[in-house]
Amino acid sequence: MQLSNIIFLLTFVIAISxxxxxxxxxxxxxKLGKDIxxxxxxxxxxxxxxxxxxxxxxxxxxxxxxxxxxLIYVGFVIINIEVIEIIIDGVFGxxxxxxxxxxxxxxxxxxxxxxxxxxxxxxSCLIFLIRRNIFKIKRFFGKEMTKWPxxxxxxxxxxxxxxxxxxxxxxxxxxxxxxKNVSHYLVAGSFPISSLFVxxxxxxxxxxxxxxxRVSWWFHILGILxxxxxxxxxxxxxxxxxFPSTYYANINKPGKIDNLxxxxxxxxxxxxxxxxxxxxxxxxxxxxxxxxxARDATDLNWVQLxxxxxxxxxxxxxxxxxxxxxxxxxxxxxxxxxTRDRIEDIGNNKNEDKFLLGDYISNExxxxxxxxxACTDACPINLDPMSIIIDLRRxxxxxxxxAPTELNNMFSNIENNGAPWQFPAADRxxxxxxx
Amino acid sequence: MDSLKVKTINDFINAGEKPxxxxxxxxxxxxxxxxxxxxRAFVKILNKANINFAxxxxxxxxxxxxxxxxxxxxxxxxxxxxxxxxxxxYDITNIVTTCPHSYNTLKNEYSDLGGNYKVTHHTEFISDLxxxxxxxxxxxxxxxxxxxxxxxxxxxxxxxxxPPRDLIANLNIDFVExxxxxxxxxxxxxxxxxxxxxxxxxxxxxxIVRTEEALKTGADVIAxxxxxxxxxxxxxxxxxxxxxxxxxxxxxLIAECI
Numbered sequence: 001m002q003l004s005n006i007i008f009l010l011t012f013v014i015a016i017s018x019x020x021x022x023x024x025x026x027x028x029x030x031k032l033g034k035d036i037x038x039x040x041x042x043x044x045x046x047x048x049x050x051x052x053x054x055x056x057x058x059x060x061x062x063x064x065x066x067x068x069x070x071l072i073y074v075g076f077v078i079i080n081i082e083v084i085e086i087i088i089d090g091v092f093g094x095x096x097x098x099x100x101x102x103x104x105x106x107x108x109x110x111x112x113x114x115x116x117x118x119x120x121x122x123x124s125c126l127i128f129l130i131r132r133n134i135f136k137i138k139r140f141f142g143k144e145m146t147k148w149p150x151x152x153x154x155x156x157x158x159x160x161x162x163x164x165x166x167x168x169x170x171x172x173x174x175x176x177x178x179x180k181n182v183s184h185y186l187v188a189g190s191f192p193i194s195s196l197f198v199x200x201x202x203x204x205x206x207x208x209x210x211x212x213x214r215v216s217w218w219f220h221i222l223g224i225l226x227x228x229x230x231x232x233x234x235x236x237x238x239x240x241x242x243f244p245s246t247y248y249a250n251i252n253k254p255g256k257i258d259n260l261x262x263x264x265x266x267x268x269x270x271x272x273x274x275x276x277x278x279x280x281x282x283x284x285x286x287x288x289x290x291x292x293x294a295r296d297a298t299d300l301n302w303v304q305l306x307x308x309x310x311x312x313x314x315x316x317x318x319x320x321x322x323x324x325x326x327x328x329x330x331x332x333x334x335x336x337x338x339t340r341d342r343i344e345d346i347g348n349n350k351n352e353d354k355f356l357l358g359d360y361i362s363n364e365x366x367x368x369x370x371x372x373x374a375c376t377d378a379c380p381i382n383l384d385p386m387s388i389i390i391d392l393r394r395x396x397x398x399x400x401x402x403a404p405t406e407l408n409n410m411f412s413n414i415e416n417n418g419a420p421w422q423f424p425a426a427d428r429x430x431x432x433x434x435x
Numbered sequence: 436m437d438s439l440k441v442k443t444i445n446d447f448i449n450a451g452e453k454p455x456x457x458x459x460x461x462x463x464x465x466x467x468x469x470x471x472x473x474x475r476a477f478v479k480i481l482n483k484a485n486i487n488f489a490x491x492x493x494x495x496x497x498x499x500x501x502x503x504x505x506x507x508x509x510x511x512x513x514x515x516x517x518x519x520x521x522x523x524x525y526d527i528t529n530i531v532t533t534c535p536h537s538y539n540t541l542k543n544e545y546s547d548l549g550g551n552y553k554v555t556h557h558t559e560f561i562s563d564l565x566x567x568x569x570x571x572x573x574x575x576x577x578x579x580x581x582x583x584x585x586x587x588x589x590x591x592x593x594x595x596x597x598p599p600r601d602l603i604a605n606l607n608i609d610f611v612e613x614x615x616x617x618x619x620x621x622x623x624x625x626x627x628x629x630x631x632x633x634x635x636x637x638x639x640x641x642x643i644v645r646t647e648e649a650l651k652t653g654a655d656v657i658a659x660x661x662x663x664x665x666x667x668x669x670x671x672x673x674x675x676x677x678x679x680x681x682x683x684x685x686x687x688l689i690a691e692c693i
Contacts, residue, residue: 061619255592256543259515260508264548267512293506322622322645327638368635371504371627372587377618393506406632407505414510418496419462420631425493428460431471432441432478 008090015225022232029347033302038248045247053246058380068124075121099188108190115193122164125157139315144334163223168194170216241310242381249382254373293394296355297343307383308340317375323368330368332375332385439478443492454489461534463662470662476690484569500536505628519550533557535588535661562598572692574607582654585620586661611652625663646671
């Protein structure tokens with residue numbers, strides 16, 4: 001084993017262990033959430049995951065973006081087959097290892113496919129950069145899109161442009177070295193795109209070409225390992241988390257909001273004339289009382305926290321939110337991003353004197369929601385910002401009694417006369433006689 | 436107008452009979468001046484088709500939808516458990532309602548609490564009546580062009596898009612969709628208990644934005660299937676250009692043709 005192979009192996013192992021360590025940190029943050037049972041209906045959940053995450057069905061509500069996104073996605077997944085070869089070459093000092101074990105035609109086909117896909121990825125990323133920075137598509141902006149989210153979005157695209165460029169550079173120099181019968185450079189592969197740039201290297205010495213080829217090779221793999229780790233601090237985490245998020249997503253009719261079972265217990269006790277409220281007094285004392293609703297990110301369930309890490313900040317939710325689109329403070333994307341920021345802070349023991357409700361998300365934002373489900377419908381990976389809004393409202397109302405006055409009036413009307421307005425039940429049939 | 440024939444569940448019990456279906460009127464349908472007209476129109480249709488229906492009358496109470504969405508789960512479950520007790524005590528299994536909020540709550544949210552009913556929205560119900568030949572419509576109609584606003588709790592909330600459109604197709608009138616319809620429909624602004632409070636500060640009012648969209652289609656009737664949407668869009672038309680279009684529940688349009 002040569003020094004370069006040892007350096008490669010070491011870099012690879014360090015990068016992967018960093019990735020695993022930081023991924024575990026995120027998973028332990030998600031586990032800070034309350035339990036919720038989403039282990040039912042496995043077949044429906046699997047189907048949703050395949051259709052929505054793998055098949056990207058909901059992306060196609062916006063066909064142009066969906067098509068470009070699909071190119072990047074397919075390109076990225078398939079080109080990563082090449083990473084297998086790069087790792088083997090890196091560890092064992094081989095060159096184009098796969099060319100030794102599969103037929104020349106198949107190898108040429110694979111490399112040609114990678115090149116065409118890489119070109120499409122490059123092209124799509126450039127279009128995405130233009131859309132974001134020159135055409136300034138509205139949904140990519142908004143008050144929650146502060147400096148970091150904007151930089152993050154551009155960094156990902158620049159990263160991919162860089163990765164694809166060094167891939168072409170590597171292949172272009174490689175094929176010149178192949179044609180000059182340089183030892184170690186096995187004649188293999190077909191290069192429909194990079195062959196177009198071969199002319200750029202006319203008159204380069206063999207040594208320079210080898211240097212460029214090697215540097216590109218290293219940049220390509222270091223870039224991929226770097227990107228893998230970058231994903232964990234980025235909205236790009238959706239490339240992994242879209243799968244569990246769609247699998248564990250709500251599968252009820254969107255109109256249905258879950259019934260709090262902790263409340264059911266109390267209400268049944270109140271309505272049952274035979275119930276002895278002190279019957280379970282002993283056991284109740286030993287159990288810490290759970291809050292009604294959510295005040296902090298840890299009062300949310302783990303699916304809601306998983307959702308927050310999966311959010312790609314694409315803004316489709318806010319772009320259809322009636323409150324957001326009429327200039328109210330509420331933005332479902334911000335709710336998702338705030339939840340992620342808050343659970344990250346909790347995981348890092350930061351801002352321990354703060355809460356999700358009040359310090360990250362304001363009451364005014366929460367009260368603007370019409371629960372219309374436009375956000376949950378629009379989300380390309382079935383995230384549910386509305387459920388977070390409802391849980392925070394529940395805390396405000398049931399623990400803090402701080403609903404807007406008109407809503408408190410509505411509550412007392414229902415309590416006193418069984419209707420949200422101040423009419424007695426005795427008048428419920430007056431409509432029969434009225435014209 | 437002929438007087439309406441309405442029997443309460445107690446009328447049925449006293450006569451030793453059982454209704455085919457319970458009409459859940461809803462609080463808006465019982466008390467809101469505009470919504471009461473929708474209730475009357477639907478009962479006119481039920482009478483015309485000779486449906487043996489009951490209402491709960493004084494025993495009906497708020498479904499709890501607004502309380503739940505405002506975050507008052509406690510009050511919602513109190514309402515739900517009381518309503519379920521009453522419905523179950525009368526062996527009610529079939530319910531029809533003119534309110535998508537009651538529809539959603541009774542159908543989706545009562546089941547976990549012991550209330551299992553076959554719940555139908557009135558647009559589904561009327562659509563079935565026509566399909567089964569129990570209701571014949573005249574084609575004599577004074578409007579030119581109609582558009583339909585999807586209520587969130589009927590459309591996105593419960594995937595009911597076609598029955599109201601099927602009914603409109605029976606009306607012999609030009610139908611035009613708004614730019615945002617079905618899954619992409621834009622809220623009227625009343626859901627989530629917004630009906631009962633002032634909107635937060637913003638640049639526009641949600642109902643105005645939606646009504647402008649509806650008026651731009653050139654329709655002289657804006658149809659919907661929800662008493663809250665009706666109120667919001669009626670207010671919208673009043674604000675933008677009163678008289679340019681009428682806001683009607685589908686039940687009212689059908690009732691005009693029987």
